[in-house]
Amino acid sequence: MQLVRGLHNVRPAHHGCVATIGNFDGVHLGHRAILTRLRNSAARLNLPSCVIVFEPQPREFFNPDTAPVRLTRLRDKLQLFAEAGIDQVLCIAFNKRFRQLCAEDFVQRVLVDALGIKHLQVGDDFRFGCDRAGDFAFLQGAGQRCGFSVEPTATVEIDGQRVSSTRVRAALAEADFVLAERLLGRPYNIDGRVLHGQKLGRTLNAPTANVQLKRHRAPLHGVYLVSVRLRSGRQVPGVANIGTRPTVDSGQRAHLEVHLLNFSGDLYGQHIDVTFHQKIRDEKRFESLPHLQEAIAADIAQANTLWQHYHTL
Numbered sequence: 001m002q003l004v005r006g007l008h009n010v011r012p013a014h015h016g017c018v019a020t021i022g023n024f025d026g027v028h029l030g031h032r033a034i035l036t037r038l039r040n041s042a043a044r045l046n047l048p049s050c051v052i053v054f055e056p057q058p059r060e061f062f063n064p065d066t067a068p069v070r071l072t073r074l075r076d077k078l079q080l081f082a083e084a085g086i087d088q089v090l091c092i093a094f095n096k097r098f099r100q101l102c103a104e105d106f107v108q109r110v111l112v113d114a115l116g117i118k119h120l121q122v123g124d125d126f127r128f129g130c131d132r133a134g135d136f137a138f139l140q141g142a143g144q145r146c147g148f149s150v151e152p153t154a155t156v157e158i159d160g161q162r163v164s165s166t167r168v169r170a171a172l173a174e175a176d177f178v179l180a181e182r183l184l185g186r187p188y189n190i191d192g193r194v195l196h197g198q199k200l201g202r203t204l205n206a207p208t209a210n211v212q213l214k215r216h217r218a219p220l221h222g223v224y225l226v227s228v229r230l231r232s233g234r235q236v237p238g239v240a241n242i243g244t245r246p247t248v249d250s251g252q253r254a255h256l257e258v259h260l261l262n263f264s265g266d267l268y269g270q271h272i273d274v275t276f277h278q279k280i281r282d283e284k285r286f287e288s289l290p291h292l293q294e295a296i297a298a299d300i301a302q303a304n305t306l307w308q309h310y311h312t313l
């Protein structure tokens with residue numbers, strides 16, 4: 001799969017493709033339905049498939065402080081697009097200049113002049129453009145004028161409700177990992193490199209792998225039963241805290257720290273994959289380090305018990 005970063009990097013060789021547009025945050029089952037149909041259209045027309053995404057996502061550009069927390073970074077989305085068999089991704093920088101493009105100009109400059117699309121696949125409720133005037137009817141009209149077909153994908157629902165990134169965030173906030181997995185079509189996980197922490201964990205009798213979170217915010221908060229896939233492929237149960245660590249830290253930045261159960265070994269520098277199974281408790285500010293140490297010991301005991309249960313399911 002080829003990544004094209006920015007409209008200025010679109011080359012004549014990219015001209016002539018089938019495309020879809022969106023945020024695709026989480027790459028959930030609704031998104032996957034679009035990607036499957038895009039791939040089918042690409043095969044039918046013998047053209048490459050192209051996903052157009054924005055970075056930052058438009059709401060992050062307009063309201064950086066209140067935009068919904070991300071489920072997937074660009075890197076995660078790219079991996080999932082590649083797994084879905086997409087040929088190319090055009091990542092457009094959503095900036096001051098770009099936001100002024102009206103729906104007509106977007107179609108002309110991006111879809112027609114730059115990409116020369118022959119087919120567009122979108123959800124039936126998709127809207128875009130500076131005034132969100134670009135809805136399905138608009139796209140169909142534009143397609144007739146400019147020579148590309150437009151196909152809607154019917155809304156994918158689970159339990160009678162639309163699958164959406166918003167719904168996945170809500171499921172995670174309620175620690176409903178079973179629903180999150182059904183919506184995503186895969187278990188929810190966070191991956192990243194293990195960094196050096198303050199090395200306090202050892203003195204708390206709970207050495208932790210500090211996983212680099214590229215963003216300040218995370219869709220989860222608290223202490224969770226997790227399992228961790230190591231570089232070797234081995235899966236190890238653990239207990240994780242995701243939060244700002246108010247007992248030892250005054251910053252606002254979210255940290256993900258995992259204590260692996262009954263494990264010893266050096267994980268620094270490794271890329272690990274953390275899957276969340278169940279919430280144990282909220283993160284708290286403790287009076288002292290001994291109080292925190294006691295709470296972590298209880299978390300570890302509870303995680304050990306919960307994991308036995310998971311194992312025998």
Ligand SMILES: Cc1cc2nc3c(=O)[nH]c(=O)nc-3n(C[C@H](O)[C@H](O)[C@H](O)COP(=O)(O)O)c2cc1C
Nearest residue numbers: 197198199200201241245246247248259283284299
């Ligand atoms: C299972 C677990 C639960 C935790 N719960 C809390 C908590 O409730 N409040 C808090 O301030 N920090 C909590 N922490 C974070 C610890 O403060 C942190 O892991 C410790 O300071 C070690 O940090 P270091 O790895 O940077 O040395 C928790 C960590 C673990 C592993």
Ligand SMILES: Nc1ncnc2c1ncn2[C@@H]1O[C@H](COP(=O)(O)OP(=O)(O)OP(=O)(O)O)[C@@H](O)[C@H]1O
Nearest residue numbers: 022023024025030122123126155156163164165166
């Ligand atoms: N459940 C769904 N069924 C079918 N298509 C969907 C579904 N959800 C999103 N899409 C389509 O996927 C494309 C990308 O959607 P996008 O990520 O922008 O929105 P979204 O998933 O609805 O997110 P949000 O919850 O933030 O509104 C669009 O064409 C959209 O219409």
